[in-house]
Amino acid sequence: QSALTQPPSASGSPGQSVTISCTGTSSDIGYYNYVSWYQQHPGKAPKLIVYEVTTRRAGVPARFSGSKSGNTASLTVSGLQAEDEADYHCTSYAGDNNMVFGGGTKLTVL
Amino acid sequence: QMQLQESGPRLVKPSETLSLTCTVSDGSISSSGHYWGWIRQPPGKGLEWIGSIFYSRTTFYSPSLKGRVTISADKSKNQISLKVKSVTAADTAVYYCASPLGPPHGAATTWGPGMLVTVSS
Numbered sequence: 123q124s125a126l127t128q129p130p131s132a133s134g135s136p137g138q139s140v141t142i143s144c145t146g147t148s149s150d151i152g153y154y155n156y157v158s159w160y161q162q163h164p165g166k167a168p169k170l171i172v173y174e175v176t177t178r179r180a181g182v183p184a185r186f187s188g189s190k191s192g193n194t195a196s197l198t199v200s201g202l203q204a205e206d207e208a209d210y211h212c213t214s215y216a217g218d219n220n221m222v223f224g225g226g227t228k229l230t231v232l
Numbered sequence: 233q234m235q236l237q238e239s240g241p242r243l244v245k246p247s248e249t250l251s252l253t254c255t256v257s258d259g260s261i262s263s264s265g266h267y268w269g270w271i272r273q274p275p276g277k278g279l280e281w282i283g284s285i286f287y288s289r290t291t292f293y294s295p296s297l298k299g300r301v302t303i304s305a306d307k308s309k310n311q312i313s314l315k316v317k318s319v320t321a322a323d324t325a326v327y328y329c330a331s332p333l334g335p336p337h338g339a340a341t342t343w344g345p346g347m348l349v350t351v352s353s
């Protein structure tokens with residue numbers, strides 16, 4: 123069982139917006155601003171898209187945005203496109219030199 | 233652009249030691265500020281941080297794997313190594329090396345392609 127909780131799946135139609143949640147505790151997401159999000163297409167290595175909660179990696183479309191409220195971080199994908207269909211993983215610093223991941227969310231573009 | 237490549241045995245017997253190497257090209261593992269990490273992903277499951285090494289000597293490990301894992305660096309070969317001892321079927325996973333990856337920063341911009349290691353007799 124993963125330390126951070128993500129919904130197993132999410133979906134949306136092209137052009138719509140989808141938000142993926144990542145719930146932790148007051149000892150990880152709730153305390154530190156070291157939340158990152160990765161996109162992973164089948165058979166490929168993960169690709170960093172957002173770090174430090176809200177900072178988009180250079181070259182990542184502005185359609186991707188990160189946020190945090192309390193113990194929950196979120197990744198919003200606006201204007202869904204077919205190529206956004208992938209697995210999305212969140213990670214957070216958990217203190218004591220430990221890092222934790224969520225179980226991943228499979229995003230389907232309908 | 234820096235590239236990472238994992239290598240090692242793809243099949244390991246239960247109770248034995250899993251050994252992988254990450255070779256860094258177009259970059260130096262000794263570069264100031266560089267830190268390197270290992271992550272694994274069991275088939276059909278999420279990612280799990282295994283551990284990281286800073287400045288080729290300071291190491292940090294996941295509490296769930298501490299005691300079974302060793303990460304080291306070979307500056308002469310520009311390689312990072314991972315050893316997991318006493319493996320079981322639960323250690324079957326795709327193993328990735330990535331950088332920069334280490335607490336508190338989980339924002340790795342460079343990843344190897346990953347390598348599936350199967351634990352089976």
